[in-house]
Amino acid sequence: MGKGRKLSFVLASGMLVFTATACSSTTTAPKEKTEQKENAESKGPKVSDKPVEMTIHLHYNDGQVIFDDNWSTFKKASEVTNVSLKGVAPKSSTKSEEAFNLMIASGKIPDLVFEKKENLNKYGKEGAFIPLEDLIKEHAPNIQSYLDKMPEIMKVSKAADGHLYYLPFIADGEAAEGWFIRQDWLDKLGLEVPQTVDEYYTVLKAFKEKDPNGNGKADEVPLFTRINQRIFDLASLWGGYGDFYLKDNKVVYGPMEKDFGAAMENLAKWYEEGLIDPEIFTRGATSRDVLFGNNTGGSTHDWFASTVTYNDISKKHTPDFNLIPMAPPENSKGERVEPTIRSPFNNYTGVAVGHSVKDPVAAIKYLDYFFTEEGRRLMNYGVEGDTYTLENGEPKFTKEVLSSPDVPGALRAKGAQIMFAYQQDFEYEKQWMAPLALKGVEEYVKNDYFLKEVPALNFTEEEEKIKNDIGLQIMTYRDEMIQKWMMGAEPVDFSKFTKRLKEMGVDQLIKVHEDAYKRYTEG
Structure with a gap:
């Protein structure tokens, strides 16, 4: 047996x-x-x-x-x-x-x-x-x-x-993560906080070329993230999303949408121009420590509460260090979208x-x-x-x-705030959150920047099998292609990419989520 x-x-x-x-x-x-x-x-x-x-x-x-x-x-x-x-x-x-x-x-x-x-x-x-x-x-x-x-x-x-x-x-x-930028670098270069993705590009380009840290070296890393999965956070600048989300109250798979292809083309361009951390796929969770620690990091997308603390940490070695939260830059459709959210459901x-x-x-x-x-x-x-x-x-x-x-x-360390079975209380976080971080959180919540996520769906045994088998293969292929595209190993060919996803069974994967979401809305 x-x-x-x-x-x-x-x-x-x-x-x-x-x-x-x-x-x-x-x-x-x-x-x-x-x-x-x-x-x-x-x-x-x-x-x-x-x-x-x-x-x-x-x-x-x-x-x-x-x-x-x-x-x-x-x-x-x-x-x-x-x-x-x-x-x-x-x-x-x-x-x-x-x-x-x-x-x-x-x-x-x-x-x-x-x-x-x-x-x-x-x-x-x-x-x-x-x-x-x-x-x-x-x-x-x-x-x-x-x-x-x-x-x-x-x-x-x-x-x-x-x-x-x-x-x-x-x-x-609700708000978990947001966009951050060095206000001290903006001030030094006479720039304003970017409001659109095009303005963001201009600012990052200036960070790269105009020596805002003042050390005479072209060592600035304009934009970085800590974890590979946050590549999808960057893709949201062009309306590209790496997983399932709700669009007009329908479940769609982000990598099959045209905006995902446009996002990958732009990310590859930004990476080639040195605007994105060249070690984004390898640097890992210590990125903030390293890049803010040596005064080379300019902008990031990360957790509000913990990221703001780098103002106090970095002022010890960089007195003018001033990192501020900013609204999501408008994408080409004029939308400000934050791809992360903390949902109780x-x-x-x-x-x-x-x-x-x-x-x-x-x-x-x-x-x-x-x-x-x-x-x-x-x-x-x-x-x-x-x-x-x-x-x-x-x-x-x-x-x-x-x-x-x-x-x-x-x-x-004492067993509090671990994941268990209870309801978290956001007031706990407000007590130790810096006023600047709290201000960023309140702005994101007030303006409801959040992407409409698919709720935690329930799948039948057969659907779980499709989701696990086909879904894992597609996720692996998706991640491999993103890395190849960004690092210039292959040109972005969205038609070829989506054709391959269809061959791998993406339509089945999408149907599984559509059926589960239908049960959810009717249940």
Whole structure:
């Protein structure tokens, strides 16, 4: 028997046992135990009179975040709920997807599992995780309240079979990233903040040729990004987008649109003229540190909160350093479009309950705590008296937290602001966000610059197969061609490119998304 079939058999068998016993415990448990559960519910977030330990697999960002039994936030949650968590994800693993797949292949599913939506729904349908909707209705009033107030959560989170297999991490706030430019360089060259893509080109050309850093060398890097995927952020300057988005309320695949071809032609031209970082495909996540650190970076597209901090960092070596956020330059159609957005309904990650959990009621009641006001505050701000204090009923970070060079990192070190199952509170970010960054965020939100994203759709098993098989091949080909075009290895031939995409099955891929979106709008 092959490994895949064996796994399905194990999970299916486990699910049969679970269905016959654990799920029915909510209705057929002895009267005494039922009364104990009701009494426990009446006391609030306390889950059990006796201490309960549950296991959790939480491993994401390729090992940058792995559940730590010593996190103070979860220790506090244990004091309140009487449930403690024990992390079982391998700390030595640097590949989160690999760690998850090994856990699934072992057949030993922990009580709680944090992972991407597509994997939780896929293996939930195979029996690895239990449906949660009935448990929520009976035992999780705070989660149910969220579902009632935000029905979109259920709409985008449930699997194609109609079951809810996980509770999502719900992001808060809208603006995530934006455009930035060196105001000190503009001032030195007598230039204004560019308002259109053509004006942006003129400014970047001046950055390249007129020595704005004043060192007598042609070492300026006018435009850069930190991560390869942000090539698509640059493509938005010409209305080109690298993935699916909504156009006139219809799902379209960006690389098949003519604007994508125009964007690639212009990016290749800008790269050839030295306006774009020559190491854009290799420099990686340290780009801001390097290029702002040596006073050669002129403009970028990145996160508001963290990018603005380079004003304080860089002033130590470049006193006139002045990086400001700017509105997205108008594209050729006169549109200002920001390709990124933080949407509460694009629930791509969350926490599922394993099929072999001993007490599913205790598990859902524990998760329910994080949807209370107290539990939400704990996950957003940490432990009162340690990372924040209450002032007029509102949490305020301590000076120690706010003086940290990396506030989110300082909180994550204690288990707060990690991705789990709760609703984020954007107010946490406002507290440590520089006024300049907050101003940029408010401008983007006020003007609604955001590209209309496709919501987190639910796919059938057959659609998932098409999406994974054809989609991955197309994504690989797309990325290879972008790099070849920009670096001049091949001229941009959009007709040849789209013809190849059709040969690879892009029409099937598009139909899969169209069908899923139709179900979403009708559901």
